[in-house]
Amino acid sequence: MASQIGNLISPRLLRALLPPLSLAALLVTIFWLQPRTQSYFGLNLLLNLAIPIALATIAQMFILCVNELDLSIGAFVSLCACITATWLNDTPLLGVLALAGLVGVYALLGALIHLRNLPSIVVTLGMSFVWLGLAVLVLPTPGGAAPGWIRSLMTLKPPLVPFPIIAAVAIAGVVHVGLMRSAFGTVLRGAGGNPASLARAGWSILRIKMTMFALAGFFGALSGMALVGLTTSADANIALRYTLLSIAGVILGGGEFVGGRVSPIGAVIGAVTLALAGSFLSFLRLNPDWQIGAQGAILILVLALRVLISRGEARR
Amino acid sequence: MTATAPIVRLDGVEKRFGAVRALSGVSLDLAAGECLGLVGHNGAGKSTLMNVLSGVLTPDAGRVSIAGQDVTGGYSTANAQAHGVRCVFQELSLCPNLTVAENARISHPAIRGFGWRGQARRLIGNKLGEVFPGHGISPNDLVGDLSIARRQMVEIARAFAVTDRPARVVILDEPTSSLDSVAAGLLLKHVRRFVEGGGTCVLISHLLGEILDTSDRIAVMRDGGVVALDAARAFDRRSLVAAMGSVTEAHGQADAAPKRGTAQPVVRARPLKQPDERELTAHAGEVVGLAGLSGQGQTELLVRIFDRAPGTDVAGPVALVAGDRQSDGVFPLWSIAENIAVGSLRRFKGKWLLDEAGITHFAEDWRRKIGIRTPDVGNPILSLSGGNQQKALFARALGSDARIVVMDDPMRGVDVGTKQEVYGMIREQAAKGRCFLWYTTETDELRNCDHVYVFREGIIAADLPRAEMTEEKVIHASFREDA
Numbered sequence: 001m002a003s004q005i006g007n008l009i010s011p012r013l014l015r016a017l018l019p020p021l022s023l024a025a026l027l028v029t030i031f032w033l034q035p036r037t038q039s040y041f042g043l044n045l046l047l048n049l050a051i052p053i054a055l056a057t058i059a060q061m062f063i064l065c066v067n068e069l070d071l072s073i074g075a076f077v078s079l080c081a082c083i084t085a086t087w088l089n090d091t092p093l094l095g096v097l098a099l100a101g102l103v104g105v106y107a108l109l110g111a112l113i114h115l116r117n118l119p120s121i122v123v124t125l126g127m128s129f130v131w132l133g134l135a136v137l138v139l140p141t142p143g144g145a146a147p148g149w150i151r152s153l154m155t156l157k158p159p160l161v162p163f164p165i166i167a168a169v170a171i172a173g174v175v176h177v178g179l180m181r182s183a184f185g186t187v188l189r190g191a192g193g194n195p196a197s198l199a200r201a202g203w204s205i206l207r208i209k210m211t212m213f214a215l216a217g218f219f220g221a222l223s224g225m226a227l228v229g230l231t232t233s234a235d236a237n238i239a240l241r242y243t244l245l246s247i248a249g250v251i252l253g254g255g256e257f258v259g260g261r262v263s264p265i266g267a268v269i270g271a272v273t274l275a276l277a278g279s280f281l282s283f284l285r286l287n288p289d290w291q292i293g294a295q296g297a298i299l300i301l302v303l304a305l306r307v308l309i310s311r312g313e314a315r316r
Numbered sequence: 317m318t319a320t321a322p323i324v325r326l327d328g329v330e331k332r333f334g335a336v337r338a339l340s341g342v343s344l345d346l347a348a349g350e351c352l353g354l355v356g357h358n359g360a361g362k363s364t365l366m367n368v369l370s371g372v373l374t375p376d377a378g379r380v381s382i383a384g385q386d387v388t389g390g391y392s393t394a395n396a397q398a399h400g401v402r403c404v405f406q407e408l409s410l411c412p413n414l415t416v417a418e419n420a421r422i423s424h425p426a427i428r429g430f431g432w433r434g435q436a437r438r439l440i441g442n443k444l445g446e447v448f449p450g451h452g453i454s455p456n457d458l459v460g461d462l463s464i465a466r467r468q469m470v471e472i473a474r475a476f477a478v479t480d481r482p483a484r485v486v487i488l489d490e491p492t493s494s495l496d497s498v499a500a501g502l503l504l505k506h507v508r509r510f511v512e513g514g515g516t517c518v519l520i521s522h523l524l525g526e527i528l529d530t531s532d533r534i535a536v537m538r539d540g541g542v543v544a545l546d547a548a549r550a551f552d553r554r555s556l557v558a559a560m561g562s563v564t565e566a567h568g569q570a571d572a573a574p575k576r577g578t579a580q581p582v583v584r585a586r587p588l589k590q591p592d593e594r595e596l597t598a599h600a601g602e603v604v605g606l607a608g609l610s611g612q613g614q615t616e617l618l619v620r621i622f623d624r625a626p627g628t629d630v631a632g633p634v635a636l637v638a639g640d641r642q643s644d645g646v647f648p649l650w651s652i653a654e655n656i657a658v659g660s661l662r663r664f665k666g667k668w669l670l671d672e673a674g675i676t677h678f679a680e681d682w683r684r685k686i687g688i689r690t691p692d693v694g695n696p697i698l699s700l701s702g703g704n705q706q707k708a709l710f711a712r713a714l715g716s717d718a719r720i721v722v723m724d725d726p727m728r729g730v731d732v733g734t735k736q737e738v739y740g741m742i743r744e745q746a747a748k749g750r751c752f753l754w755y756t757t758e759t760d761e762l763r764n765c766d767h768v769y770v771f772r773e774g775i776i777a778a779d780l781p782r783a784e785m786t787e788e789k790v791i792h793a794s795f796r797e798d799a
Contacts, residue, residue, distance in 0.1 A: 012461075183432040186414060186418045186421050187422060189414060190418070190419075193413035193414055194410065194411040194412065196409060197411055197422065198411070199393060200372060201397065201423040202393045202396075202397045202398075260411065260413040260414075
């Protein structure tokens with residue numbers, strides 16, 4: 001009987017349940033510490049900064065899916081935020097062109113990394129300084145203003161369910177359908193699993209890498225826009241910590257560094273979990289300086305659980 | 317079906333990898349409705365030829381035409397797929413992170429649009445049921461969770477499945493190596509059905525029995541060329557083996573006195589699966605060869621000897637010369653001297669720091685002894701050619717205090733001149749009392765060995781002293797008697 005239940009709850013299912021369960025555990029603890037967070041307003045405050053992080057995490061997930069790593073996503077989101085708070089607000093056409101151009105540059109980076117067989121860590125680390133420098137040029141001192149429509153979108157107050165929850169579900173849903181369910185998304189993921197096999201079946205790995213990098217650039221730009229919509233102004237350093245947050249979010253959500261094993265739903269859940277870690281500390285009345293440490297602790301805890309599950313699987 | 321015009325014609329196809337000539341002017345016709353068996357020893361060029369046919373490699377010279385159309389210029393994998401040429405590669409080429417149905421989609425771009433998952437599931441599910449009834453694979457299974465045999469079945473079914481493109485030529489490269497006998501039988505039956513329906517099949521296998529039973533014609537390859545091509549009826553096991561190997565006598569060299577029977581062996585080891593009492597023994601001063609087709613358990617046994625795993629009896633320190641230089645051999649960021657000295661670092665331990673001058677002196681000494689071509693051992697290891705990198709790895713092993721040196725096919729991709737130098741070095745060191753265990757896939761190299769063990773399917777299949785060792789015997793033992 002026990003073994004039957006053991007077979008029913010397969011290690012794979014357990015592993016898939018781990019991210020939502022850790023998020024639930026964190027939420028329950030926060031509700032217990034501070035019951036007022038359960039209100040509409042409370043949830044809104046608690047979760048709205050998770051949206052740009054979730055978008056950046058999705059961007060990172062596209063890169064990880066093809067066995068690369070993006071160390072520039074934080075600086076890139078900062079640059080997009082600066083452009084959103086200045087050009088997109090003042091001269092929308094220039095702003096849109098600039099953001100579209102940046103997405104194009106991302107696609108070209110993918111091509112460069114593939115064609116020259118360069119380590120993506122090196123290329124993106126270098127690019128992070130370029131993005132940061134451009135951000136300082138666009139917006140030398142913190143300031144700017146959020147375009148009205150982004151501001152009103154991000155402060156939307158739909159009935160019953162707070163906007164951040166709707167947005168998180170929508171992001172996870174759209175990317176899940178596109179990457180995990182569609183025929184083309186399958187090819188994109190296959191390139192992470194076995195690129196040689198894709199090439200033999202006649203697919204262009206170059207095109208796939210460029211697509212994935214362009215998608216990462218697109219979601220990075222969305223992240224910057226969403227961030228400005230919440231903060232109403234920008235700063236060249238506004239999102240630097242997103243680089244590591246996004247990587248941690250993907251991994252926390254069940255993704256892996258190699259092999260094309262990623263999960264958009266998991267990535268969004270991972271991002272929200274990490275975003276909540278900060279609030280969790282303030283409810284514990286601990287110094288927010290410990291925030292990064294706490295995020296690290298959560299990461300270690302969840303990954304340790306995952307290793308335990310995998311070991312159980314190997315033993316069977 | 318026109319029986320006269322060949323569906324595929326290869327005309328004088330040549331392919332080189334650096335100094336190695338993998339294909340030397342191969343001409344071959346494939347007719348519709350036939351199964352061609354392709355046999356040959358390791359490195360005879362079978363896989364290279366099939367890679368050319370499936371568009372993975374571009375030939376350096378010669379022409380490829382399909383259905384009377386010259387496709388040499390700009391021939392690619394996409395192109396080959398469109399012409400109906402499918403290949404089941406020796407190393408599995410499925411994406412482990414996708415499901416069975418999703419993998420079917422990868423090689424069948426026609427499956428798309430709304431409801432593609434259902435289409436893909438039906439396509440692969442039906443074909444699996446047709447080729448391997450009772451396979452027990454669900455199209456929703458993640459490929460990474462399947463056993464090797466089931467992955468192979470999925471890949472085979474995927475190659476035979478038809479969407480908008482025809483499956484005209486299906487190449488099967490060692491398809492039965494990971495299948496059990498029942499599944500292998502089902503596959504070969506399917507091959508016959510496919511061929512009788514007008515398809516063309518190329519079957520590469522080292523199981524001569526299945527080649528003889530399934531093929532209409534058989535081509536034998538050796539040294540990058542087709543050396544025999546005839547109807548399958550015209551061959552039997554013996555004549556195939558004879559055609560595969562040059563049956564030259566083991567020339568000279570047999571003068572070394574047998575060192576067996578006089579002393580205690582320094583290494584004794586039995587493969588885990590060995591059913592009988594055979595074991596590998598090696599004595600001081602001996603060069604012992606591990607032969608057979610590649611991947612038959614030779615490396616595993618060497619690693620077990622190196623690890624002194626249970627079941628092995630090893631007297632004295634062991635050093636390993638890796639075959640896969642890039643992943644197991646060199647430290648790519650280190651200098652030549654550091655790469656050589658790392659095998660005996662203890663010797664250079666000063667009070668606190670390593671003795672840098674001593675390391676350089678030691679490496680310089682070995683550079684001269686075995687002729688590593690570099691002006692300065694302080695140069696990075698990657699500044700050397702592949703052969704010279706391998707020499708540095710030999711220097712690492714020989715420079716250590718190891719009495720036993722195990723070598724895992726160390727001459728892969730090394731040019732002939734360097735090989736001769738290394739052979740000489742090995743003999744010289746053996747004469748000084750060192751013991752060498754040498755796994756090689758090149759039959760020629762076995763002539764440097766005092767004793768040869770032939771491996772097949774993880775066990776020792778033959779145990780040949782120098783005096784009895786001929787290429788024919790080695791090849792004979794490499795292929796299963798009943799197959």
